[in-house]
Amino acid sequence: MVWKYCYLRKNFRSNKMFSGIIEGMGTLVSVVKDQENVHFTLSCDFTNELKIDQSLSHNGVCLTVVRKEGSTYTVTAIKETLLKTNLGVLKVGDKVNLERSMKMDGRLDGHIVQGHVDQTAICREVVEADGSWYYTFSYDFDPEMAKKGYMTVEKGSITVNGVSLTVVNSQKDSFQVAIIPYTFEHTNFHAIQKGSVINLEFDIIGKYLSRLAEFSR
Numbered sequence: 001m002v003w004k005y006c007y008l009r010k011n012f013r014s015n016k017m018f019s020g021i022i023e024g025m026g027t028l029v030s031v032v033k034d035q036e037n038v039h040f041t042l043s044c045d046f047t048n049e050l051k052i053d054q055s056l057s058h059n060g061v062c063l064t065v066v067r068k069e070g071s072t073y074t075v076t077a078i079k080e081t082l083l084k085t086n087l088g089v090l091k092v093g094d095k096v097n098l099e100r101s102m103k104m105d106g107r108l109d110g111h112i113v114q115g116h117v118d119q120t121a122i123c124r125e126v127v128e129a130d131g132s133w134y135y136t137f138s139y140d141f142d143p144e145m146a147k148k149g150y151m152t153v154e155k156g157s158i159t160v161n162g163v164s165l166t167v168v169n170s171q172k173d174s175f176q177v178a179i180i181p182y183t184f185e186h187t188n189f190h191a192i193q194k195g196s197v198i199n200l201e202f203d204i205i206g207k208y209l210s211r212l213a214e215f216s217r
Contacts, residue, residue, distance in 0.1 A: 016055040016062060016101035020110030020157075020164020022187045025095045026058070029072055036079040040090070043072045044098055055115070057099040059188070060162035060199040061085050062115025085117045086161075086197040095188040097162040110164030111157040112204055118150055121160075123196040124174070133179045134168075135160075135192065139200060141173035147214070149207035159201035163187055 023046065030041035040058070050056065050073050054065045063075035082088040090096070101115075102108070121139035137160070142150065152158055152167045152175040159165070160177060169176040179189050192198060 016115060018057050018062070018099050018110075018113040018115050018162070019102045019108055020113045020159050020162065021099065022097045022163055023099050025186070025188060026098045028090055028092055028094045028096060030074075031090065031092060034076075038077050038082060038088070039066075039074050040077065040087070041072050041074045042096060046100075047071050047073050050100075055101045057101075057113070057115045057162050058096050059086060060097070060113070060115065060159050060201055061087060061117050062101075081117075084119060085199050086120055089197055095191060097187050099162055111159075113159050113162070113164060113201060114204055115162075116201060117199040118202050119200055120197050121200050123192050123194055123198060126193060129178075131181060133184060133189070134176050135179060135189070136169075136174060136176050137198060137200075138174040147210060149210035150202050151206075152202070153206070156206065157203045159199075161188060161192075161198050163189070 024044055026042035026044035028040060028042050030039075032039040032041070047068065050065050050068060052065055052068065055062055056065055056075065058075065061077070061081060063077060065073050066076055067074040077087050119139055121137040123135060124138050125136040127134045152170045154167060154170045156167050156170070157164060158167050158175065158177070163183065165177040167175045168178060184190050
């Protein structure tokens with residue numbers, strides 16, 4: 001299939017960057033399994049602006065637009081992506097955070113996000129605090145990966161479902177984020193509750209610094 005070929009070609013040469021500032025939410029309208037791949041079809045407010053072969057972040061996962069039809073577009077996720085992210089648990093009707101790749105001549109309002117999800121986390125608690133919300137997430141902690149920068153630090157950057165956020169209460173295997181009303185309403189944070197699975201991408205700068213420190217020992 002031509003659109004499957006476009007996806008694979010793009011996936012191997014793509015190195016797009018994102019900022020973690022969500023443009024809008026897409027609605028999942030179709031999930032089609034194709035051997036070990038899954039084709040997701042979504043609709044969003046800017047479908048008409050998308051192009052075939054274009055990179056688009058879905059809950060923080062960089063995927064390639066492989067087909068457009070009317071008000072919908074299709075992207076494909078391979079087995080490894082499905083295993084490492086929450087895309088595999090999406091259902092028709094779910095809202096997905098969307099962001100097109102960053103323009104290099106624009107402002108970096110969030111932080112540098114690759115669209116390469118490192119692992120998933122579980123929401124352990126949601127607490128409302130006078131109009132804002134505190135979300136607590138926990139994840140499987142690997143000491144060896146932590147040495148390479150796969151961890152959070154207090155007041156550092158973290159990407160949750162594609163959203164650039166600041167870490168508070170950083171612990172070995174958990175952290176919190178504070179969500180303001182605008183983010184709550186304009187991303188799928190309003191659908192996250194205790195037990196929800198979310199995508200994490202740790203800060204790429206932290207990963208590079210950890211790697212450099214390893215070589216300097």
